[in-house]
Amino acid sequence: MQAFTYANPKTLKEALASLAGSWDEAAVLAGGTDLLSLMKQDVYAPKKVVNIKGLKELKGMERTGDGGFRIGAAVTIDELMKNRLLGEEFPALRAAAQGITSPQMRNMGTVGGDLCQRPRCWYYRNGFGLLATGTDGKSLVPSGENEFHAILGHGNKAFFVSASSFGPALVAYGAKLKIASASGVREVNAEDFFRVPASATEREVDLKPNEILTEIVLPVSRGSQSATYEVRQKEAFDWPLVTASVMVKLSGGNVSEARIALGHVAPTPWRSKEAEQAITGKAITEASVESAATAAVAAASPLSQNAYKVQLAKVALKRALLAAKG
Amino acid sequence: MSSPKETGKHPGAEAGVSRRGFLEVTGVGGAVVGTVVLDQPAQAQGAGARALGPGAVPITLNVNGKALKATVEPRMTLLDTLRGPLDHTGAKRVCDRGTCGACTVMMDGKSVYACTILAIDAQGTKIETVEGLTADLKNDVLINAFVEHDAEQCGYCTPGFMVAAKALLKENPRPTFAEVEAGLSGNLCRCGTYVGLRKAVLEAAQKGRA
Numbered sequence: 318m319q320a321f322t323y324a325n326p327k328t329l330k331e332a333l334a335s336l337a338g339s340w341d342e343a344a345v346l347a348g349g350t351d352l353l354s355l356m357k358q359d360v361y362a363p364k365k366v367v368n369i370k371g372l373k374e375l376k377g378m379e380r381t382g383d384g385g386f387r388i389g390a391a392v393t394i395d396e397l398m399k400n401r402l403l404g405e406e407f408p409a410l411r412a413a414a415q416g417i418t419s420p421q422m423r424n425m426g427t428v429g430g431d432l433c434q435r436p437r438c439w440y441y442r443n444g445f446g447l448l449a450t451g452t453d454g455k456s457l458v459p460s461g462e463n464e465f466h467a468i469l470g471h472g473n474k475a476f477f478v479s480a481s482s483f484g485p486a487l488v489a490y491g492a493k494l495k496i497a498s499a500s501g502v503r504e505v506n507a508e509d510f511f512r513v514p515a516s517a518t519e520r521e522v523d524l525k526p527n528e529i530l531t532e533i534v535l536p537v538s539r540g541s542q543s544a545t546y547e548v549r550q551k552e553a554f555d556w557p558l559v560t561a562s563v564m565v566k567l568s569g570g571n572v573s574e575a576r577i578a579l580g581h582v583a584p585t586p587w588r589s590k591e592a593e594q595a596i597t598g599k600a601i602t603e604a605s606v607e608s609a610a611t612a613a614v615a616a617a618s619p620l621s622q623n624a625y626k627v628q629l630a631k632v633a634l635k636r637a638l639l640a641a642k643g
Numbered sequence: 644m645s646s647p648k649e650t651g652k653h654p655g656a657e658a659g660v661s662r663r664g665f666l667e668v669t670g671v672g673g674a675v676v677g678t679v680v681l682d683q684p685a686q687a688q689g690a691g692a693r694a695l696g697p698g699a700v701p702i703t704l705n706v707n708g709k710a711l712k713a714t715v716e717p718r719m720t721l722l723d724t725l726r727g728p729l730d731h732t733g734a735k736r737v738c739d740r741g742t743c744g745a746c747t748v749m750m751d752g753k754s755v756y757a758c759t760i761l762a763i764d765a766q767g768t769k770i771e772t773v774e775g776l777t778a779d780l781k782n783d784v785l786i787n788a789f790v791e792h793d794a795e796q797c798g799y800c801t802p803g804f805m806v807a808a809k810a811l812l813k814e815n816p817r818p819t820f821a822e823v824e825a826g827l828s829g830n831l832c833r834c835g836t837y838v839g840l841r842k843a844v845l846e847a848a849q850k851g852r853a
Contacts, residue, residue, distance in 0.1 A: 323700075323717035323763050326692035335691035346764065353720070353759045354740050365694055366717065368764055395753065419829030420810065421744065424753040425760070553828045554742070 318353075319362040326367065329374040329531065333499045335367045336527045340520075345369055345529060347391055348426040351434040358442060361435075374497075375429070375531055378403060386535040390429025395420070397428055406538040409486040409562045409641075412545035417482055419554040429530045431483050432494070432510065433522055436584075437556060438466065438477035446517040448475060464622040465558070468630070469614070470583035475513050476620070477584055479521065483533075484511060484586035485562035485578035486545050492535045498528045507533075508578075511585035521584060541566050541574075544640035546633045557581050559626055561633035563641050565601070572596050577638075579613065582630050589613040592634060601642040606635040695763065702763050706731060707775025717763045722746045724762035725772060733773035733802045744830030747803040747810075748772050754810035754829070773802040776809050784850050785809065788843035796834035804830050808844045817848055 326332035337343040344363035346352055347370055355361040369375060375391035378400050386403060397403065398414035417423055417431075435441065440449030440457055451457045458466055458476035466476040487494075487507035494505050510523050524530060543564040547557045560580035566573050575593040578586045592613035599605040610631035617627045696717035703712050704721075706729060713728040722739075725731040725748070734757050735745035741759035748757045749771040777783055785808055788794070795801040804827065811818060811826030818826060823844045832840065 318718045320697035320716060320718055322694035322696040323761070324692040324694045325764075331690060331692050335694070346761075349761065349764070350741055350756075350759055353761070356718075357740060366761075367692070370764075418825070419744075420807070420826060421747060421754050421756045421829040422741065424750075425741075425755050553824075 318356045319359065321356075321363055322365045324365060324367045325371065326369070327371070329372050329497060329529070330499075332367055332369050332372060332529060333497060333527065335365070336529070337365070338527055340526045343367055343526065345433075347375075347430045348393065350422060350426045351430060355435060355442075358444075360442060360444060369529060370427075375529075381534060384537040384539065386538075388428055388533040388535070390432075390530045390532055391427050393424060394426045394428065394431065395423040398423060407486070407490060407535060407543065409489055409543040409545040409564065409637075410483060410535075412547070413482045413486045413560070413562065416545070416547040416549075416557060416560070418552075422554075428483060428533060432481050432487075432533075433524065433530060434480050436477035436521065437480045441477060447477065447514055447519075447521070448517045449477070450517065459620055462622065463620040464625075465556075465581075466620055466623055467583050468617045468619040468623055468626045469579070469587050470513065470585065471618075472513060475521075475584040477521075478581045479511055479583065479585050480556070481511070481580070481586065482557070482560070485560055485580035486543075487533065487535075488578035488586045488588050489543060489562040489564040489576045490535050490538070491564075491576060492533055494530055495532045495534065496524065496528050497531045498525065502531070504534075508586075508588055513584045538564075542641045542643060544637045546637035546640060547580075548629045548633050559629040559633045561630070561637040562586075563634070563637045565596070565638070565641050567601075567642075570600050571598055572601065573598075577609070577613070577634065579630055579634065582617075582626060589634075591615060596638065601638055603639075606638040609638060610634045700763065702766055704729070704762065704765055704770060705768065706770045707772060713762070715762050717761060719762045720758050721748070721760040721762045721765045721770070722757035725757060725770075731772050731774055734806075735799055735802060737799070742831070743800070743803070744807060745800050745803040747806040747830065749776070749806060749810055752810075752813065754807050756829075771806075773806050776806060785812070785843070785847040788847040788850070789840075792839040792843040792846065794836055794839040794843040796832075796836050800830060800832045800834075804832070804840055808840075808847070811844065812848055818844070820845060823848075 324335045326335050343365040346366045346368045376389040378388050381387050394414050404411035449457045467478050492507040494510050496503050541564050545562040547560040549555045562578050564576045575596050577589045577592045592609040595612040596609040614627050699714045699716050701714045737743045737745040739758045741756040746757040747754050750768045807830050823841045
């Protein structure tokens with residue numbers, strides 16, 4: 318790990334003033350589970366680290382005035398998982414937290430950190446850059462070790478998968494993220510926060526070096542049913558192979574509204590409007606979830622070693638929909 | 644990583660003091676032995692917070708109820724600080740990337756990986772290491788259960804498992820088998836003593852106080 322300076326601001330304003338215009342100048346430190354491993358592997362060497370764990374603006378979980386829910390970005394995964402009210406109203410989010418299996422990780426990691434963590438792509442983690450480029454400027458992934466890479470949305474360029482566990486559930490719920498900078502606060506749809514970088518110098522999230530993700534705002538969940546289903550290689554501490562988060566509203570036994578997002582299949586949480594369309598207007602049955610799952614992966618273009626993820630994505634989505642039905 | 648072993652940049656090493664003996668640390672107000680030249684803190688920019696480092700800076704950690712002082716670079720992890728300057732070698736350095744659990748300590752009553760926390764960032768929290776959590780070796784129900792069930796072989800993962808198990812039982816004094824499995828899922832044992840470990844934790848829970 319390269320040497321750096323450490324700042325421990327007491328207020329959000331002070332924290333924002335401690336950041337800089339470039340990622341190389343300053344990095345935000347919350348739980349540190351991702352930042353420290355990136356720095357240890359010399360993938361990232363910021364000159365300054367700014368601790369935001371102590372900021373009261375980033376803490377707490379509570380109901381909002383309109384009946385939704387607010388989660389501070391520095392809330393730990395453990396705190397989120399154990400919040401009874403949140404778990405009852407947003408079960409897809411609780412299930413996503415439960416999927417982060419190590420107690421130590423849940424105790425340290427924060428909700429904001431889960432959303433802002435960098436991809437786990439082993440090319441990226443070993444210094445080949447976000448787009449895993451070789452000396453010829455092309456991605457090493459298609460002809461390399463790609464069993465955990467993207468099957469959707471990679472555009473034959475960005476083959477990493479978004480590592481966020483909460484991303485798909487937040488997209489399914491239509492959550493909004495609040496992002497602060499010295500010039501004010503802006504709000505972004507969770508769905509738009511994640512993006513496919515055009516170059517290796519861009520980030521895969523809509524965040525500038527001088528901004529801090531401060532809170533997540535969930536809309537009212539009343540009248541909706543939701544679930545997350547996760548497939549892992551092993552039951553213990555591991556990253557998911559595929560996840561599916563769904564939120565549906567039922568009217569007279571039929572789906573009147575659906576929001577569906579797959580995780581770990583694309584460079585972003587992958588919202589599937591095709592699957593939403595396929596299930597809307599229908600009752601949730603074995604047959605209808607099969608057609609929704611088929612629609613979700615119709616555009617998949619798997620790589621040499623990850624075609625198995627197409628089937629896993631279908632299974633995860635079917636089981637999430639059946640679980641949401643209850 | 645910036646471990647004293649790897650880089651030789653342990654602040655004490657420059658003053659010609661042995662690695663272990665560099666900072667003889669006592670309780671509150673314990674004196675810092677050895678001459679350490681501190682870098683001037685970087686100038687504050689605008690209304691931003693004062694930045695400390697990158698050279699060694701004095702820190703105080705609350706370890707097992709004692710305020711311990713050390714002088715470390717901001718990049719030093721809690722684990723390396725505990726094991727080096729603070730001479731608490733119970734937590735082990737194995738993977739050094741938050742996966743194996745051998746470095747597990749409690750922070751404010753919760754299990755965490757000491758290898759993935761900056762020491763400077765751990766100030767103001769209550770840290771409990773395996774040394775503090777197993778002070779009563781003879782009468783510790785969990786230790787006895789570990790022995791009884793062969794919950795260790797080479798023993799290198801044992802301190803981490805011990806802290807993880809203490810944290811689990813603190814939060815859930817009567818766990819089911821599945822809850823024990825989940826509660827220990829952040830720790831690895833290459834010898835494969837998981838069966839004994841789980842039995843030991845269950846038995847300690849049944850016997851009441853662990």
